[in-house]
Amino acid sequence: MTFARPDHSSDLDTLPRMPAWVTSVRSETLEDVAFSSGAALNHLHLVLSRVDLPHALLRDRLALRAAEACVAFSDRPERAAELRDAVHLLRPGDLPGPAGEAYLAWRRGGERPMSIKVLGRALPTFEPGQIATWLDAGQGAPVARAAMVLEAVLTDATRADVAALILADAALAHALGWDHLVPLLAAGLKRADLRKRGEDLCLACHRALISSAVEAVRQASDLARRAAHLKAVAPKLRAKGAGNAVEMFLTRDAVAPSALPLPDRAARRLCDRLVALGAVRELTGRDGFRLYGV
Incomplete structure (x- = not known):
């Protein structure tokens, strides 16, 4: 979507909150x-x-x-x-x-x-x-x-x-x-x-x-907030293709390591690294066939 950008658009704290009366009035x-x-x-x-x-x-x-x-x-x-x-x-x-x-x-x-x-x-x-x-x-x-x-x-x-x-x-x-x-x-x-x-x-x-x-x-x-944190930690990622992988996380609800533009082992390591940095979450709770998302 393309809209006019307000002057404070880079400040996440200024995201407007839904007025309470919208839902409190029956x-x-x-x-x-x-x-x-x-x-x-x-x-x-x-x-x-x-x-x-x-x-x-x-x-x-x-x-x-x-x-x-x-x-x-x-x-x-x-x-x-x-x-x-x-x-x-x-x-x-x-x-x-x-x-x-x-x-x-x-x-x-x-x-x-x-x-x-x-x-x-x-x-x-x-x-x-x-x-x-x-x-x-x-x-x-x-x-x-x-x-x-x-x-x-x-x-x-x-x-x-x-x-x-x-x-x-x-x-x-x-x-x-x-x-x-x-x-x-x-x-x-x-x-x-x-x-x-x-x-x-x-x-x-x-x-x-x-x-x-x-x-x-x-x-x-x-x-x-989560996307801003992922972007902030992205420079710490050294794996080749990490930038493209970050872009995938910023556009998809869930990502399998096999879908990332890296070799399998490197993709799994990148996902583990992002979890350790608090930038993405493991969504399944499983030991295998894992999915990750912001």
């Missing part, structure tokens, strides 16, 4: 909930305007959260750890399975600037023309537009929860002037919400975006 009417979700989205927009945020990493982390929600909607048991394994430990020729496909769809939807081509790559079972038709169903204000797209997809393809939520987030992002899809709606909605229509669905989307925007702001603040 809103019941559509008008009140819409006001709160608008405030939450505006605040998130300010946070996303910061050039010192690891934007790709944030989107990837939110994609994992969205995929986890979608998998739960399908009554599947996989959660974040299994989704990471399904995607990041995938070998050439292997299939990721239904849960892994959901995660891959969310990652592909947000990793590049939005376009019908990018959304088609994320949702290969749907024709680009169909995707464009669904997106055109959204009209009006951003959240209302997203709700209308969500309803249009679920009306035509009742089991296409992942596609519906990805396209709804795409409609929201486009209406807000964001270059990239930011996964928000899925993690805030309940499975029963996906059966709602009209104003009831719009109300559910407003509520979902309040909680998801709050979480996205929290994640952004946390990742900004």
